[in-house]
Structure formats: structure tokens, C-alpha cells
Amino acid sequence: METPTDPTPISHRISEGLSRVAMAIRSDEWTKAEATGLKPTQLAILDYLVGRKEAARVKEIAAHLGVSQPTATDSVAALERKGFVEKTSAAGDKRAAAIGITSAGRDALQAVGAVEDAATAAARTLPAQEQQDLLMSLVKIIRHLQEADAIPIQRMCATCRYFRPYQHKGAAKPHHCDFVNAAFGQSEFRIDCRDHETADPATRAATWDAFQEG
Template sequence: MKHSSFNLDVQNQQIEHKIVVALERISAAFRVLLWNESKENSLSPIQIQILIFIHFHSLEKCKVGYLADEFNMTKATISDSVKVLLAKDLVSKISDASDARSYSIVLTPEGEKIAKKASLFTSSIEQPLEKLAEEQKTVMLDGLLKLIYDLNKSGVITIQRMCFTCAYYKSDAGIHYCNLLNKKLAETEIRVDCPDHKVIS
């Protein structure tokens, strides 16, 4: 029989349940920080996330369909958010020359300004992480990457641009290697979001 991680008797006996609850607390911190940033700009949290994503990712990824998969939302929900951003003149559309119905979304100068500032909303979480020893950071990163990878395989998380899901990546006897960079990768060099990620066919 499955037991809830929020059951204190169970939680205090098993480390896995403590980790789940700890991750939930951190998730709550992200929501609070993102909500504060969105209120400051009179936008919704997802609208802020869209601006930040567009700011740091290539044009082909900045389409409604890709954004819907990225944020695990429907195309209709993303389209509604994009309409608001268009109305506020924070983004504009670039039509696809090969498909008149398809378009990419780009930031306007004002959108760029908001996205740049908003992208720093995680600084309150980064500060305590900076105080950890390098070994602690490495162990934490390794555990989180494996957790994300397993959640991706089980369908809980959709799009991932991490090394473990990339066609260029290979692992042999615990050694990480990137065929694109032609080099071994240290644990700390494993990427969570790689601009050169190639989906495994």
C-alpha cells in the first residue's frame, strides 16, 4: 500500500518522503517569487515565464505549440497569454515564410527589458546554494538530473533539453561524453538546458 509523503509518521521514517516534501517546499518558494514578479509587471506567472523563455531561447522554439509542450499547458492557454503580451506590446509575431499559419514570437524592446529583469527572480534561491560546498552542489545536481530524467521517461515532465535525453550524449562505465563537443563531461558539466540539444530519434 502506498503512503503519502505528507503523512508525518511515514515522512519522518523514510528519506525519500522527506526529499519529496522538501522539493514541494522549494516549489512553493518558486511560485511565490514568480507571483511577486508577475504582480510587479501586471502580468500572470505564465506570461512572465513566456517572456523569460523567449529571451533565452532560439526562434524555432518560440512558437505556441512548443511553448505549450514546454510548460505542460494547452495551446489555447498559451495563445491567450500571447494575445495579452501582444496587446501590451511586449512581444510581436514573425511569420514563417514556408507556412502562413505558423509564426514565432519575439520580444519587443519593452518585453526585452521586463524579461531581463524578471529572469533574476530566482536570486533568493541561488544565494543559499552558493554557500554550499562544491561537493554538495555536485551531488545535488546529479540527484536532481536523474530525478528529472526519470520523470521525463514516465511522461510527468514533457520537453527536456538535458544531456541524458540528447542524441550527442553517451555514458560508458559512469563516464559522461558529448559527441558534439568531442569531450568527456564532468558531473558539473552535465547540462539541464542545452541550446544544441538533439532529440534522440
């Protein structure tokens, strides 16, 4: 029996806590998706496509969402029937199909995006510094999961070729984004940036080391 003087490891309890948060997030995802007659995976595909400059192949969609290619194919087919996505020829290979979001898909995504989910509302109740500290802790957890191949490379600053950590020493906004040529601080760190371009492995490792040392 677990007692206050003999608890499970704190890492285990953190994992338990994250699973409870994930439970609320999954519930919100279903609620949002059902409001537009979709399923959570279908809604996630629209969210992924809306931030891309170009259409995406199904294998790219599957890799980003961490689902099987057949699951992604079925979800794309359902979205296509609803008129939320359309297929075009993939760049550089006219025999392959690429998936792009339609104006109807953008409207559906915008409709559900206006509703604040429970996890976001809960995070907003934390003091600003606690929110920032939590964000940085999540970045570290996500990075470790990526390196362990437990999840795909995420579109966060730490993996982006435009990210320059601690370029502005002693400043309130120490980091620099070469994409927009602007400084930014810890609280502005992105977990899922739509302008993200994945850096090569060596650059990612060097960037992370610089970020940690800073």
C-alpha cells in the same frame, strides 16, 4: 502518528522537501513577474523564447511549459499587447503563426534576471560537492518523470543529441558537448540549455545508459 522510529517512506519525505522548495520558487516567480506587470506563465514564455534560434508555435510553448494550449494562447496574447512578443509566419507553413520575443521582451526578462531568487541563494550555501550531487539527483528525478510522461522532455544534457557522456575517461571534465566541441564536468551539467536539440528516443536511451554506466 508518525514518530522518528516509524517515519513515512524516505521517498515521500523527499517529495515533501521538493514541494517546500517549489513553494519558495513559485513565490519568487510571482515577485519577479509582478515587477514587470506580468504573470509567471508569461514570464516563463519570454524565458523560453529568448533562448530559441527561431520563433515558436503556441503548441510548442504549451508543451515546454506543461500548460494547456488555451492557457498558452491567452498568455501569448497578453504579451503581444504589451509589445513583448510578436507573431510571424511559421517556417514551412505561412498559414500558421510563430511567436518571437521582441527587444522590449528581452529588456523585461533581463531586468528580472538580475535578481537572485531564494532557492538559488539557498543552493549556493551548500558545499560544492553537495551542490553537484544534488544536481545529479535532480537530473535522475527529472529523467524518470519524463519517461513516465509526467512532464515534457526537458532541455537538459541527458536528452540532447549533442551530449556525449564520459568521452574523456579519467578527466576532470569527462563529458563532451558536440555543439560547442568542448569537454565539461558534472557541475556544468545543464538542466535547461538554450542550444538543446532533443535526441530521438533510441539515442536518448543509449545516452542515458552510457551516462549511468560511467
